Structures are given as structure tokens and as C-alpha cells.
Amino acid sequence: MSVLKDRSVMAKDLEMYSATRLEPDYVVQLRQRALELYEALPVPQYEKSDLTNRRVDAFTINTTPPDEHLWRPVAEPYIAQHAEAPLLVIADGVLVYSRGLEAAAAQGVIFKSLQEAVVSHPELIKQYLHSVVPQDENQFIALNSALWRNGAFVYIPRNMMWEAPLQMISVTTVGGHGTFVHNLILAEAQSQVQFVEIYAAPPTLSDELHVGVTEVVVQDGAHVKIGTLHDFPTHSTNVIVRRAKVLRDGQMDWIAGEVSEGYTVMEFGSVLEGQGSRSTSHAIAFGSKRAHFDLTSRMVHVAKFSDSDTTARGVMQDQAEAVYRGLTHILKGASGANGQQSEKLLMLSPESRANAIPMLLIDENDVKCGHAASVGQINEDQLFYLMSRGISEAEAKRMVVWGFIDPVLSELPIAAVREAVESVLERKMA
């Protein structure tokens, strides 16, 4: 993979980019260092995903403002919903719409674009950016770090129980420039917040590389819920890492709706660093057309009495394929840890493929670990049963599929994400 053109040219372009955005020096340096790391790091190898034939190098830095006629229709359904919730709309890396930020700010809650935050809150950014996902983790992360265009910054002060979900919608309207989004969520001790991130694009989007990083720091006793809906079209290559560091008695809940039709490699989960910390994850993946999913939920138990619970449902139709890895890693010293996971995948068509791989890496004796994984086709007897009552085959299939997803869908702890996933599935299900 040679993503970038000549490095010295790229370094110049990047400097220009920083300059037009009036970025502070530390950001310019961060980007330049990432560019060097990018050069030095090896190409990441994914066991189940081959990126060699994906057009991941066909992009250039772009500063043209996004066309409202393109981003509006994509963002509008989300803008229309939940008017009470603060919202950032970012199109092609530019903040194009926002609401409810002042009300949040009045309570000490900072919710703004990362582009603004690097200027207004340099001390927080310097301390926490890449504190959870290191800049040199792999080549894609370095690329994101060098070329990030925007993202959301969330800061919840100590003891603040913030109710309305903070939402960010990232729309990519023009392909070929890379969708590099970086979100940073900081929840101080005993605080509480929900963050919703939605990634969408018009179906006509041409070849596009999307590298997304979401970093979360959950301080002592804080509770963070993050819901994601990722809906990118066929010609997209998506490499995404979402990771939280959870400190003592903190809780992190992940909700992921993966409905992209492109090529997606996504890892999400928590590093449970504090004693008694907890994390749950609920994931729903729906693959249609030639979608490829390589999804890993990753729960790392560092501390004693840490607890994780992972649930996933995947449905593949057409020629879609999915690999779902449930990785529970319990490190030495994490005694009393409990890691549970359950993943079920359903294939609706003869050409679809699905694979569930539970991985339990356990370096400590005194722990509890459990997993349940299944992959199957739609049950013939269930279909027969429903049809024998006069329900058409298409409707019966829909009922079985909804029934398969519903136990996870109905439990999704953020209503906005649940509704969004529902309406997308409604549209995509053949």
C-alpha cells in the first residue's frame, strides 16, 4: 500500500492544510510526526481482509467547502430527529451545522468540533489525544493522525450527569479525499454522557478511504455510552478503531450498527484498567450487496473484578460476507474478572458468508469467561410454520430476520441509535 505521493510533497501539502486551518504549532508537529510514522510503519496485515485490491491510495488533500445540496439530504433525517439533542454536522471535514452547544457549555459540557477544540483546549488535547489509541499503533492510525479532517470533542466535567445524547453526523459527499475522522471523548469522575456518531454518504460516492478513530477516557465511576451507525456505500474502504480506557468503577457501553455496503475492518471495545470497571457492547451488522465486514469486539481486562459483556447479531444477504471476532483478553493480575460474549450470525442467501470466531485469551486463573457463537441459515421449519398461516415467503423471512435481530436491537441503550438502525434495516432488507 503506497497511500501517499512523494513524502516531501505531502509534508508540504499538509503544512499548507494546517496553515489554511490556522492550526496551532503543536498540531502541525503532531501531523508531521504522524506522517513520519506512517512512512516507517509496516502495512497492517488483516487475516481475513485483503486490502491490496482496494483503492486506498487514490486521494488528495481537499479544502473545497462541501456542497449543501449534497450533504443536506443525507444529514436531514438525523437533523429532523431528536431536536433537543445537541448536534454537530461535519461534511467533508468541515463543520457545517450545529445546535444546542451553548446550552451544554452553560453547564460546563464542552461539545465542539476537534478542529475548534485544538485551538480552544490545547491542554486537554495535548494530554489525551492518542492516549488511548497510540499514534504509532499501525499505519492507518498514523495516517488518520496525520490527515484528520475533523471529529467531535466531548468533555464532561466531574459529577455532571448529562442527559440528552450528544450527536455527531459525519457526511462524506466527495470521494477521493479520505474521510479521516477523529473523536475524543473525556468523561471526568462520576460523570455520565451519551455520544452518538453517525457516518453516512450519498450512494453515489466514488472510491473513498475512511479511517476513523474514536478515543474515550472513562474516569473513576463515570458512565459513557457510545452509539455508532456506520452507513457507507459500496465503493468505500473503512478502517475503524473505537477504544475506551475505563478507570476504577467506570462503565463503558458500546453500541454499533454496521450497515455499510463497502469493505470494512472495524475494532471496538474497552481496556478495563480500573478495578471494578465494566464494559458492554451490542453490535448489529447487516450486510447487503458485496459488503465485507471484518469486525472485532475487543475487551481487555487489566484490573481485578473487571467485567465485560459482548453481544452481536449479524445478518448477511446477497453476496455479503462477515467475520466477527469476539476477543476477550484477561491479563495476569485481573483476578475476579468476568468476560462474557455471544455472537450469532445469519446468512440469508447461498452466496453470503459468515464466520464467528470467539477468542478467549486468559492469563489469570481466578476468572469467569463464557462464550456462545453460532452461524446458520434461516430455519426452514420456522419459514414453513409462518407460511402455513398464510404469510408470504418474503414477509416470513423478514419476520424471522427481525426476530433474530430484535433481542439485541430492542436492548440498544440509546433510542436515537435504535431508531436509526431500524430505519436503515427497513430500507436495506430485500
Next chain:
Amino acid sequence: MSTSPVLQINDLYASVEGKQILKGVNLTVRGGEVHAIMGPNGTGKSTLASALMGHPKYEVTGGTALLDGENLLELAVDERARQGLFLAMQYPSEVSGVSNANFMRIALNARLGEGHEMPVLKFHRELQKKMKALSMDPSFAERYLNEGFSGGEKKRNEILQMTVLKPRIAILDEIDSGLDIDALRIVAEGVNSLRGPEFGLLVITHYQRLLQYIVPDYVHVMMQGRIVRSGGRELALELEQRGYDWLKEELGIVDETVSAGV
């Protein structure tokens, strides 16, 4: 379609996984009639029911089956149901995530046809009434379809569906298994409430007990994939008292199939 229904099965052959199970079944069920099919385990009773309903595993290899003169075998499963055929299954499937009430409403509306759907409130009122008649707790409406239901609860739920859908011809496959005596009476009442000239019934059972509540006009014995003997209700009593061996002997049937052990 307010005329009296008629199901005509002619020389029906069917196989499952390449194994020939039905070997020439002849039977006619008309509106107003109750037929019972008895017979040892594994002789093809459920196969007949599944083949008529159109389960994809059961391949019809010969003969015909007509409902009101129309060739059932050419219809998809759901079309057969909408023509008025109903099968209460020996082992009903569980469908997670689909509420019982919602399922029945969709099924009923499919049967009533577009433009004739039943209003939601009316449906729920009637459903609750019917559930009450079957002594089912109202909570069963919102539970996932058959999921975690006991054997007896599943059977009641089959009858509930039948009373909601009001079929023209119904086949009840061992509806009595897993029911205690009170439940049996309640279920039989539910079935009998549908009886009339516009409703024909085929009951598959091992037990005379059920037939005391749902009194048949005809009793048939199935062995080796065929109906080998037909008679009136007294035949059921005789089978219960004497088992099947005398009949096998009379017919010269030698096979490994165990007797029903009634």
C-alpha cells in the same frame, strides 16, 4: 367462498430425503365432517399432514390433492393457507423476536386480503376473548411466538391460531399430546366451536380419549403409508382396546414399526 369445503386426496405418494413414506393415500374430507387418523408411530401420519401443507422437505411423488377442486400441490405453502387449509403441527416452531399477537394479526390480514384488514383494536379485543376461552393468560399475546412455551401451551396456541384464522379444512396433528385432562377439554371446546358445514376436520391422534371430546364421523388407520382400514367411531375404541397387531395380522403386514403402545 361460503360453500362447503372439500379436500380430496387421491393415490398420494410422498417421500422424505429419498425415502418413500406415503404409498397411495386416498381420503376425502368434506365440510361438516370429522375424520380421525390413527396408526402406529412412523407410519406416515405427520408426513401426510406436512405434504398437504407443502413442507419443502416432503416431496410429493404421485397422486393429487384438491381443495375445492383446486390443485393444492401447485400452490405455495402460504397460498394453501389462504385457500383455507390449516395445520396444527405436532411440533410447532419457536420464532424468537416475533410477538404472538403480531404474528397472528399479520397472518389474519394475509388471509383476509388487502383492503379487508381487521382494525388493530378489534383484532386485539377478539384475540383476548379467544385466549380467555382457551384459558390462556393475556401475557401470551406479547410473548415471542412459542418461545419457551410448554408442550401444552404450544398446543393451545395452535388452536388459538386456528380459531383466529377460521380455516375451511383443518388438520390437527396430535393436538392432544402434552395436554392434561382439563386442557384437553378446553382445547376440544375450541375446536368444536368451529364445527359446521363450512369446516372440515382431520384429526391425527393415538388416543381414543381425544375422540370422546371431538367426536369423529370416520376413523381411519394408517400403516405403511396407506390407509388400511376405515370405519366409524367404534373403530377407535377397538384399536384402543386391542392395539394394532390384530389388524396387521389380518392384513398380512409384517414390519418393524413398533405398535403405538396405547
